[in-house]
Each structure stands twice: as structure tokens, then as C-alpha cells.
Amino acid sequence: MPTEIAPRDRLIVALDLPSVAEAEAMIIRLGDAVTFYKIGMELTYAGGLGLAERLAAEGKNVFMDLKLHDIPNTVERATRQIARLGARFLTVHGFSQSMTAALAGAAGSHLELLAVTVMTSYDDADLATAGYAMGVRDLVARRATQAKEIGIHGLILSPEETEQVRALVGPEMQLVTPGIRPAGSDIGDQKRVMTPVLAIAGGADRLVVGRPVTGAQDPAAAAESIVADIASAVALVGRTNRT
Numbered sequence: 466m467p468t469e470i471a472p473r474d475r476l477i478v479a480l481d482l483p484s485v486a487e488a489e490a491m492i493i494r495l496g497d498a499v500t501f502y503k504i505g506m507e508l509t510y511a512g513g514l515g516l517a518e519r520l521a522a523e524g525k526n527v528f529m530d531l532k533l534h535d536i537p538n539t540v541e542r543a544t545r546q547i548a549r550l551g552a553r554f555l556t557v558h559g560f561s562q563s564m565t566a567a568l569a570g571a572a573g574s575h576l577e578l579l580a581v582t583v584m585t586s587y588d589d590a591d592l593a594t595a596g597y598a599m600g601v602r603d604l605v606a607r608r609a610t611q612a613k614e615i616g617i618h619g620l621i622l623s624p625e626e627t628e629q630v631r632a633l634v635g636p637e638m639q640l641v642t643p644g645i646r647p648a649g650s651d652i653g654d655q656k657r658v659m660t661p662v663l664a665i666a667g668g669a670d671r672l673v674v675g676r677p678v679t680g681a682q683d684p685a686a687a688a689e690s691i692v693a694d695i696a697s698a699v700a701l702v703g704r705t706n707r708t
């Protein structure tokens with residue numbers, strides 16, 4: 466039965482750092498402010514798989530952001546390896562073959578798959594350059610619908626698309642949004658962004674935040690401020706959700 470996600474568990478901090486030592490130091494600085502960590506390609510290629518296993522064993526929520534996309538056999542077998550780490554989430558690009566294969570690889574494990582719809586650094590012009598005949602909103606909708614049909618657990622999308630996608634996929638799929646920028650913070654390479662309050666108010670279940678937390682002078686205070694924003698938005702919307 467769906468129950469409410471605690472505001473703190475809705476914040477996922479991206480540990481986009483160059484070494485395990487720096488990631489461990491960041492985790493210590495963040496302390497109890499953060500319960501959910503994302504380990505992406507940079508840290509994974511710097512030895513982060515062991516850290517993922519340790520965090521999971523300590524009861525932290527771990528999100529492996531490896532954005533799998535390859536021939537089905539490779540995706541299925543890679544997913545099976547990642548499922549052994551004890552992580553909660555794994556990203557796979559939202560192509561039908563990859564999503565179907567990842568689901569087969571995750572079978573029998575607790576791993577939940579998140580399909581990447583359209584990267585938050587892309588806009589319509591970037592999709593046109595890449596050869597797509599449709600814009601962001603249509604491609605996100607198409608991939609979200611396919612992911613639901615295949616049985617994927619959740620979606621990565623920008624907060625700009627959550628309302629449209631929730632209406633398409635129904636209440637069960639987790640909507641996880643990067644592209645989060647507290648007011649006044651640098652947008653950097655992101656193109657489809659929103660503040661934490663607007664993202665949650667618009668229907669995001671969880672927010673992925675990297676540089677606005679890890680690049681802050683006081684990362685724990687930055688995380689606490691986002692958790693407070695999330696709590697106020699949840700209270701405002703007054704909606705319940707799933708764990």
C-alpha cells in the first residue's frame with residue numbers, strides 16, 4: 466500500500482566526485498542530513514562499486530546511475546551484476562530493448578529500475594541535432610509510456626514534465642527529477658530546471674541534486690535547506706506517496 470515518503474528520503478545527493486576518499490569525506494560532512502546517495506559514472510570508474518556495497522550494507526539508500534544502454538544480452542548481464550551490490554535504484558536509458566533486458570537482469574532482486582527519458586541537459590534543438598523528429602515533451606511522453614508498458618519501476622525526467630507524465634503513467638511509477646536548482650544557484654550544463662519547491666509541487670517523488678549540495682561551502686546546510694523546501698512543498702500539496 467502506498468505510504469508517504471519522508472521529506473529527507475526524497476533528496477538524493479549525487480556523489481559526482483573524483484575519488485572514493487573524496488566521496489567518503491563528503492558523506493561524513495553530510496552526516497544525517499542525507500539518507501540517499503547516487504553513485505554515477507565518475508565515481509564508479511574511480512572504484513565506487515565497493516563504496517556502493519558498503520553504503521548499502523550500512524542501510525543507506527544507494528542509487529547506481531550507470532545509464533545502461535547496449536545490446537540486450539550485455540544490459541541483462543550487467544544489471545544482474547549491479548543487483549548484487551544491494552543498491553535500490555539503477556538507471557537504464559529509455560529504449561525498449563535496454564529496458565526489457567534490464568528488467569530480466571533485475572529479476573529476483575530488490576533492484577528498482579529507473580528509465581532515463583530525455584536528459585535534462587537537452588532541449589528541443591539538441592534533439593533535432595541528434596536526429597530526432599520530435600521535441601522533448603513528446604519524446605519524454607513516448608519513453609514514459611513504453612517504460613510503463615514494459616514494467617519499469619520509475620522514470621528520470623525533468624521537473625518540467627512531471628505533471629504531463631503522471632497523467633500518462635498513473636500513480637505507481639516513481640518520478641525522479643534531476644535538473645534541480647535552488648533559487649540563485651548556477652544552472653551549469655542543465656537546461657530543463659526547477660527549484661526544489663516547484664519540482665515537488667509539480668509531482669516529483671524524489672529529487673536528484675549534485676553540485677548545489679556538494680559544491681556548497683556547507684554541504685550539510687545546503688542539503689537541510691533543500692529538505693526543508695521539500696517538506697514545505699509536500700505540506701503545501703498535502704498529497705501522499707509511496708516509500
Ligand SMILES: O=C(O)c1cc(=O)[nH]c(=O)n1[C@@H]1O[C@H](COP(=O)(O)O)[C@@H](O)[C@H]1O
Nearest residue numbers: 479530583584585621643644673674675676
Ligand atoms: O540519471 C540522472 O541521474 C540524470 C539524468 C538527467 O537527465 N540529468 C541529470 O543531471 N542526471 C544526473 O543528475 C545529477 C545532477 O547533478 P547537478 O546538475 O550537479 O545537480 C548528475 O549526477 C547527472 O548525471
